Amino acid sequence: MQAVNGINLSIAEGSCVALLGPNGAGKTTTIRMLTGLLKPTAGSIIFQHLKKGEDPKTLLGYLPQSPAFHPWMSGYEYMVYAGELCGLRGSEAKKRAKELMERVGLGNAAKRRIGGYSGGMKQRLGLAQALVHRPKLLILDEPVSALDPIGRREVLHLLQELKKETSVLFSTHVLHDAEELCDDVVIISKGSIALQGSLASIRHEHRKPMIELSFEADPKSLAWSEAFRRRVNLLREDASMQLPPIETVEKHGDELRIIVNNIDAARQFLLEEMTKERLKINKLSIGHSSLEDLFMKVVGQ
CATH class of the missing domain: 3.30.70.980 (YebC, transcriptional regulation domain)
Incomplete structure (x- = not known):
């Protein structure tokens, strides 16, 4: 069984790209290959800024569809832990953790246990950990699909700000989110790209x-x-x-x-x-x- 077949796409620096498709279309499989969690059977993935011998993961920030956390940790402790895993030293990891907790609107909840966070708060914490090492490309798998309307609005507002600073690829089956956030659209169906282009050109043509x-x-x-x-x-x-x-x-x-x-x-x-x-x-x-x-x-x- 082929999950994806003949996928060919590029993500321009500074752009926000929506990967659209119904459930089972191959969006998560594509993202898992891009992030190195799944090895493709054929083809290649090229990162423009990658230096010789450098790990591609250093350029990527990734938020899975259902992020997992240690519920006994506080949000701040988790962020320090994530920073150190990404190679930040102790003082730098603490500084970056505090900065990002404020940035995603969790400053007042930094010392609370993650087990008491709402769904929207956990998604924002997940975004913070994806940003901890200042990635060139932020990859988000269905970032708002499991949230209530308030949580969705909080995360979408944050993404509006983040796309000004880094390239973003996010998958979704919610068309309104794509129209609100993205510059370019890739529609995937049954494992293949059915349509792609800028949102403006697709709207004009179709x-x-x-x-x-x-x-x-x-x-x-x-x-x-x-x-x-x-x-x-x-x-x-x-x-x-x-x-x-x-x-x-x-x-x-x-x-x-x-x-x-x-x-x-x-x-x-x-x-x-x-x-x-x-x-x-x-x-x-x-x-x-x-x-x-x-x-x-x-x-x-």
């Missing part, structure tokens, strides 16, 4: 006009919406049929999300269809497809 529709919960409207979705998608499969100005129709909860190629023609077409059937419309809104829409299309979900 952004499409979209109409969202919802109806009152009467049987006629609901039956029509399902029949309409099937009809449009069947027409697209038959090259001999004349198509409406619509590319795809997808159902999202109680709404139809309709990707169109001509917004004015599509709106007119839909209004005529719904007027003819006397449907009870709750909402008709016009917008553009999002990164989430592209992600779902690329990974085939």
Whole structure:
């Protein structure tokens, strides 16, 4: 079984890159190879700043998806311990530990046992240990996936600050986090890269006009919406049929999300269809497809 196949990516100095993909796509395997925790069966990993004979791990800071700590240690004790493991001497390790505990907002909790930390506090402590040796590249595996909304916001705010100082690669399946933080996107599906590029260029190239529709919960409207979705998608499969100005129709909860190629023609077409059937419309809104829409299309979900 191949977890990843033909992965080819580069991370520019000073950039923030999101590695996107559904669960099981190969994100964690890729990260484990980059960090040296897993040996690739083929290929190579090149670090620009690596000197001859230097260990690549000295350039990397790593936060796994579920970081483990000694619960009986205080946050400060753990940071001193992490610093010494990375080669910092006693006084330097203590100074760096204090500096980073303040930096990640744990200064007031530095002497508390880690076993009493919340999930968000542990993630911030994990970020602090990843930064202890001033890495050139910070690698984060699903850094906010297990956090509550408050913890997520705390860690995302911290990442906004950190990406100004070092290169960042983070994996996530939460599209909003990628849009909020990253410069570049790599979408991985079934172990291979399906799409990559700058967030700005991907948005420009793949952004499409979209109409969202919802109806009152009467049987006629609901039956029509399902029949309409099937009809449009069947027409697209038959090259001999004349198509409406619509590319795809997808159902999202109680709404139809309709990707169109001509917004004015599509709106007119839909209004005529719904007027003819006397449907009870709750909402008709016009917008553009999002990164989430592209992600779902690329990974085939």
